Amino acid sequence: MVGSRESKRKNGLVVGITGATGDLGRLLLPRLAEDPRVERVIALDVAAPTPMKKVEFRRVDLTRPGTDNELKAALADTGVEALYHLAFISSRVRSAAFAHELEVIGSMHVLAAAGALGLQRLIFPSLTALYGARASSPALITEATGLAGCPGSRFVNDKVEVEHQLQAFRAAHPLMQVLVLRFAPIVGPTSDNPITRWLRTRVVPTLMGFDPLWQVLHEEDAADALHAALFTKASGAFNVAADGVLPLSAVVKLSGGQSVPLPKTMLVSAMRALEAVGAPTALPPLMDYLHYSWVADGSRAARDLQFLPKWPARDAIAAVRRAS
Numbered sequence: 001m002v003g004s005r006e007s008k009r010k011n012g013l014v015v016g017i018t019g020a021t022g023d024l025g026r027l028l029l030p031r032l033a034e035d036p037r038v039e040r041v042i043a044l045d046v047a048a049p050t051p052m053k054k055v056e057f058r059r060v061d062l063t064r065p066g067t068d069n070e071l072k073a074a075l076a077d078t079g080v081e082a083l084y085h086l087a088f089i090s091s092r093v094r095s096a097a098f099a100h101e102l103e104v105i106g107s108m109h110v111l112a113a114a115g116a117l118g119l120q121r122l123i124f125p126s127l128t129a130l131y132g133a134r135a136s137s138p139a140l141i142t143e144a145t146g147l148a149g150c151p152g153s154r155f156v157n158d159k160v161e162v163e164h165q166l167q168a169f170r171a172a173h174p175l176m177q178v179l180v181l182r183f184a185p186i187v188g189p190t191s192d193n194p195i196t197r198w199l200r201t202r203v204v205p206t207l208m209g210f211d212p213l214w215q216v217l218h219e220e221d222a223a224d225a226l227h228a229a230l231f232t233k234a235s236g237a238f239n240v241a242a243d244g245v246l247p248l249s250a251v252v253k254l255s256g257g258q259s260v261p262l263p264k265t266m267l268v269s270a271m272r273a274l275e276a277v278g279a280p281t282a283l284p285p286l287m288d289y290l291h292y293s294w295v296a297d298g299s300r301a302a303r304d305l306q307f308l309p310k311w312p313a314r315d316a317i318a319a320v321r322r323a324s
Contacts, residue, residue, distance in 0.1 A: 019087030062106030152285030188219030256321030
């Protein structure tokens, strides 16, 4: 199988990408297509991305049983050497079961195919939110900090489960470069995720008496970090965040919103009421992130990925206001 992949390579790397039509995929694809070190990009998704040079589409549905064999065949046939797995949900979904099937079971399919083929490199996105927000959290969270997750949050805990899969996979495949980029909340003009939807409501309920420190990351910097991960000699986990830390009240204000501090019982009631009518809101299980600071140390990404964000935190969060 290795010979098959080598025979298809001419002048550069053959890169695969699941979730090519998602927020991160749409930003990353042009960077890969324009990179002279990349010969071809294989988009693996249920829908074709916008046509562009060097990008080929293969339809793969990661929620279907037996998809690991279908994915393995597609990767082998196209000669993929490095694979981005970006098929994670950030938009609203009505079915937690579907989200679990795509993210957790879909990731199992990706790991099974990658392991069977012996790919050179595997790159996953993740979130600094997986560390959790606790009174006992260190002032600066390094990649060695455990993933406490968030009790009651499917959005967070499915991704913790995926990272546990990755830890076991790395132990079983020590020669493969496996990189996990743990992003601070991604913001920007096209980002559609729980944080940007919450901020765009303009009237933002927060927890009275608490103003935790937050980090953010502009969407363009997130795509740049993913691109940088394709050529680094390092592996493992990397925290990725914009320069600068902001209190939550400043995050809301810079995004064009107005904080409405509420006592905890009233805040939980307000969240549930907003959720019931389909309005964007921070869900009650995410209360800890409104209560405690969660600040990740991005020095390893700067040192080993050579990644320096272009957008300071204040400018990144202001992009939410300009996009509305």
